[in-house]
Amino acid sequence: MNIGIIGSGNMGSGLGSLWARKGHHVIFSYSRHPEKLAELAASVPNAEAATPSEAAGRSEVILLSVRWPEVEEAIRTAGPMAGKILIDCTNPLKPDLSGLAIGHETSAAEEIARLAPGVKVVKAFNTAFAEIYHGGTRLFGSRRLSMFYCGDDETAKKTVTKLIIEIGLDPVDSGSLKSARYLEPLAMLMIQLGYGQGMGTNIGLNLIRR
Amino acid sequence: MNIGIIGSGNMGSGLGSLWARKGHHVIFSYSRHPEKLAELAASVPNAEAATPSEAAGRSEVILLSVRWPEVEEAIRTAGPMAGKILIDCTNPLKPDLSGLAIGHETSAAEEIARLAPGVKVVKAFNTAFAEIYHGGTRLFGSRRLSMFYCGDDETAKKTVTKLIIEIGLDPVDSGSLKSARYLEPLAMLMIQLGYGQGMGTNIGLNLIRR
Incomplete structure (x- = not known):
């Protein structure tokens, strides 16, 4: 498969290189450091550097991996893409994250x-199904669900941490109360998976580290 | 600890019962089926049924577990809670989820x-750090990261599923493109954990089932 990469920064170079090593032909384009494009393409098999419109025009699958402020320009310079698959891995982050x-x-x-x-x-x-709280155990096999929590008062958070641990969940401090903007959509994702995708309510999230 | 439950439905009854069994005194209140409150309180040790203002007034920690349209009324009937800890496990869901x-x-x-x-x-x-795509392996020990994806075209999703599997991640179909409203905040949560909470970028999410 030909895969065009529009935005060959950290995300695009990583994913593109992985796919190239799996045998896809990868066309890297759109970099804030154009001189690095050729170098990147030379560093992996099955890869080349090109302009965004070449990368898009010659590929069935296009990865859009630019920063949010560059999205509009990147799409414009890529040219027509109708009918193609565009993988969007962008996140519309504020400049200060x-x-x-x-x-x-x-x-x-x-x-x-x-x-x-x-x-x-x-x-x-809020990110686990109520059924989890009604069952005999919170464990999934030997694994604990991660329970994300956030708030602006450290003492209150410590108390809640204990309440999380007491019922067999693994607390994950997710920052200030503003992080509820991430935890509520996360609950909505679980609802989508459980009901929309038919996975049911015996599912949960585990934050893993290495 | 005295824990007041405002909203003794599926979430409130589950969590309240778990904490009561751990030795906390739990005061259940606010139910769409008030006749069930006493029954619920009788079904676990260390529990009683009361009004929201009693539950809130006599507790150091209050769990708010009502439906979103009831939040304002629930807070009003609970009365003054300044200085107390309020655990919010609500999700502002649309009535049709x-x-x-x-x-x-x-x-x-x-x-x-x-x-x-x-x-x-x-x-x-978009929900994994770029560092994950640059490392020698995507595995966390023996575990694969879950890669949530969504879109409106089923054929395109099948192609992307293959690209996800090829690089060693576990694809999780998260529904239509609208689910990006959940996946982008999820990425923001990872950024908050990685940078804001200092966990670094060698973290990831695993959807677990039982």
């Missing part, structure tokens, strides 16, 4: 904090 | 689909 630039601007937790002034709100327990 | 009612209304993927008409956009690879 402090949040998403589009798509979400508040959360239930933040609204609740506004409705109940002075209260130490901690977001927690 | 089709999405979040507040906080987010688009995604990079949907904007990209709009910018590139006719293109089969598949959101993928």
Whole structure:
């Protein structure tokens, strides 16, 4: 398969190189450091460097892996792509990585904090299905679910951490209450998987490290 | 510890019962089926049924576990809670579970689909750090990272599924392109954990089932 990479930075070079090593022909394009494109292409088999419109025009699958502010220009310079598969691995990050630039601007937790002034709100327990809390064990085989939580008051978070551990879950401090903007969509993803995709409610998330 | 439960439905009854069995005194309140409150309280040790204002007034920690449309009324009937810990496990779901009612209304993927008409956009690879794609292996010990992906074209999704599997990740079909509204905040959560919470980039997510 011909795979065009539009945006050959950290993400694009990594994924493109992996696919090239699997035998796909990979066309790298669009870099803030154009002089590195040829070098990158030379470093893996089955790869070449080209312009975005060449990369897009000659590929069945295109990876869009530019920074959010460059998305519009990248799509324009790629030219017509109708009918092709475009893999979007972008995230619309704010330049300082402090949040998403589009798509979400508040959360239930933040609204609740506004409705109940002075209260130490901690977001927690919203990313697992209620069925998990009703079952005989929280364990999945030998594995504990990760329970993401966030809040603005450290003492309150410590208390909630204990309550998480007590019921057999693995607490993951996810930062300030604003992170509820990530935990609530995460719950929605679980609902989509459980009901929309038919996986049922005996599913959960595990944060793994190495 | 005294734990007040405001909203004794599926979530509140499950969590409250678990904490009661761990020795906390749990006060259940606020149910759409008030007649079931006493029954619930009688079914576990260290528990009682009360009004929301009693549950909130007598507890150091309060679990808010009502449906989103009931949040405002629940907080009002609970009365003053300043200085207390409020655990928010609500999700601001639309009544038909089709999405979040507040906080987010688009995604990079949907904007990209709009910018590139006719293109089969598949959101993928955005929830793992680029470092994962550059390392010698995608494995975490013996475990594969889950790679959530979504899109509106089934054939395109099948192609992307293969590309995910080829590089050693476990594909998780997350539904239509609209699910990018959940996958992009999920990436933001990973960034918060990796950089904000100092966990670094050698972390990832695993969807587990039982």
